[in-house]
Amino acid sequence: MFKSITLAAVVIAASASIASADASYISNFVEQQDSNGLVELGTVTAEGNGIVEIYSFHKGVQGNLLGSETVKAGANANVRVPLLQQNLDAIAVLTVNGQVVDTQELDFN
Numbered sequence: 241m242f243k244s245i246t247l248a249a250v251v252i253a254a255s256a257s258i259a260s261a262d263a264s265y266i267s268n269f270v271e272q273q274d275s276n277g278l279v280e281l282g283t284v285t286a287e288g289n290g291i292v293e294i295y296s297f298h299k300g301v302q303g304n305l306l307g308s309e310t311v312k313a314g315a316n317a318n319v320r321v322p323l324l325q326q327n328l329d330a331i332a333v334l335t336v337n338g339q340v341v342d343t344q345e346l347d348f349n
Contacts, residue, residue: 265342266292266334279307279346281319281332288313290336294321297331297345306330 266284279294290311296303307323311334321332326348334342 266332266344277323277326279321279323279330279332281321281344282317284311284316284319284334286311286313286316286334286336286341288336290334290341292319292321293333293335294323294330294346295333297329302331302333 266281281292284292291308292311293308294306296306304325306325307321309319309321311319328348330346330348332344332346333340
């Protein structure tokens, strides 16, 4: 009996840490972006206040900052990031409390 209670506690603790690891993310993004100087990410959810930054991205290498938008803790609907310059490939980087918590590659039409 004691072993099964201990095992159940370990499973619950492990699943709680997995759930909290997935608490910050970029979702509902439009992978194919229009080249109109604006990236539309849809809903961005974060555990704390943070920032979404869009960088140029070529052959797996992150380049120059193209634009950024702050996000608040919780769900941020219709997140749009104006770009300083057009690019063919980019990456969205979500940073919360100084830690990168999610990235998403973007392609422009």
